[in-house]
Amino acid sequence: MNSPHSSAPEAAKLLELIQKYSGPKIAIMEVCGTHTMAIYQHGIRSLLPEQLQLISGPGCPVCVTPVGFDEAIRLVREGVILTTYGDALRVPGTHTTLERVRAEGGEITPVYAVTDALKVARDNPEREVVFLGLGFETTSPTAAHAILTAKKRGLTNFSVLSAHKALMPAMQALLADPLMEIGGFLCPGHASMVIGSDAYLDIARNHKIPCAVAGFQPEQVLLGMLYILRQIERGEAKVENAYPGVVTPEGNRAAMALLKKVFVLADSRWRGLGELPGSGYMLAPEFEAFDTRKKLLDGQELVGEEPAGCKCAEVLRGRMGAQECPLFAKVCTPEAPVGACMVSSEGACGAHYRYRGIE
Numbered sequence: 001m002n003s004p005h006s007s008a009p010e011a012a013k014l015l016e017l018i019q020k021y022s023g024p025k026i027a028i029m030e031v032c033g034t035h036t037m038a039i040y041q042h043g044i045r046s047l048l049p050e051q052l053q054l055i056s057g058p059g060c061p062v063c064v065t066p067v068g069f070d071e072a073i074r075l076v077r078e079g080v081i082l083t084t085y086g087d088a089l090r091v092p093g094t095h096t097t098l099e100r101v102r103a104e105g106g107e108i109t110p111v112y113a114v115t116d117a118l119k120v121a122r123d124n125p126e127r128e129v130v131f132l133g134l135g136f137e138t139t140s141p142t143a144a145h146a147i148l149t150a151k152k153r154g155l156t157n158f159s160v161l162s163a164h165k166a167l168m169p170a171m172q173a174l175l176a177d178p179l180m181e182i183g184g185f186l187c188p189g190h191a192s193m194v195i196g197s198d199a200y201l202d203i204a205r206n207h208k209i210p211c212a213v214a215g216f217q218p219e220q221v222l223l224g225m226l227y228i229l230r231q232i233e234r235g236e237a238k239v240e241n242a243y244p245g246v247v248t249p250e251g252n253r254a255a256m257a258l259l260k261k262v263f264v265l266a267d268s269r270w271r272g273l274g275e276l277p278g279s280g281y282m283l284a285p286e287f288e289a290f291d292t293r294k295k296l297l298d299g300q301e302l303v304g305e306e307p308a309g310c311k312c313a314e315v316l317r318g319r320m321g322a323q324e325c326p327l328f329a330k331v332c333t334p335e336a337p338v339g340a341c342m343v344s345s346e347g348a349c350g351a352h353y354r355y356r357g358i359e
């Protein structure tokens with residue numbers, strides 16, 4: 001359990017306390033892909049007591065985006081310059097990937113941040129430049145800021161193909177699923193920095209599910225788990241914050257205001273969860289000049305098809321472990337991913353494949 005910034009003694013102490021858990025059998029869902037990766041990377045799963053099961057949730061942005069890639073592929077073929085995060089390039093669309101389209105001569109620029117996409121637009125004033133935006137409340141405020149900047153600077157060749165998603169509707173959808181038995185939520189540190197830990201109060205109070213916000217070092221993940229287990233032992237359900245230096249109860253109000261100004265929440269499709277009401281950040285009408293769907297796709301949203309045999313939908317709902325998919329490690333590997341969950345190191349299949357030796 002080594003990491004340059006982690007505290008091994010602290011992690012060992014927390015693990016010892018977790019191993020003493022004496023409550024009922026419980027499944028904790030780690031909502032966030034970065035938690036999934038940290039848990040695999042540090043071999044945490046195999047060190048937990050038998051009564052504690054961890055299930056991976058829908059918090060990996062490239063994994064839950066069912067559309068966006070087909071739309072982006074079409075746009076590149078029509079001649080736009082596409083900018084997006086590197087992970088998105090290898091995610092299978094219905095017939096091909098952005099990576100293959102790029103190899104065929106399509107103009108795709110991987111970026112680290114949406115500000116790089118603005119620079120591409122500035123450097124290519126004669127071309128349409130589209131940013132394929134992915135992610136939850138962690139990245140969507142930066143996309144909102146870029147749209148405001150483009151508007152202010154009159155960058156009319158720039159637009160955003162938004163696949164940005166709101167976290168809470170997905171968690172609520174999981175709770176509404178009668179087949180899901182979630183005993184606790186390990187809530188993401190990054191998105192909670194923006195939405196605030198109070199965002200989970202409804203889940204704790206009304207659904208009686210213990211929640212703990214956690215950071216990504218092993219000892220932070222373990223502390224979050226311990227908070228949840230202690231609540232179970234005491235018969236409580238509340239929201240606890242194991243990442244207090246970073247996450248506040250109210251979150252980042254400025255970032256939330258930015259989201260509210262530029263986006264509206266609309267129904268949106270999720271891989272595995274289907275269409276969820278009010279779960280997608282779409283550009284507000286006053287910014288439609290920067291909305292790729294309005295500008296270049298006739299307002300249409302293309303709906304892609306899942307690859308044959310891929311069980312990402314089941315994995316993302318927490319109903320199936322990655323290794324239970326018949327294609328796992330046989331036909332589907334990080335080098336030749338069949339589904340989105342194998343592409344990103346934060347996807348449950350990708351994380352399980354990369355770190356299964358540790359398990």
Ligand code: SF4
Nearest residue numbers: 311312325332339349
């Ligand atoms: Fe899909 Fe591959 Fe995961 Fe199976 S192992 S669910 S095919 S991504």
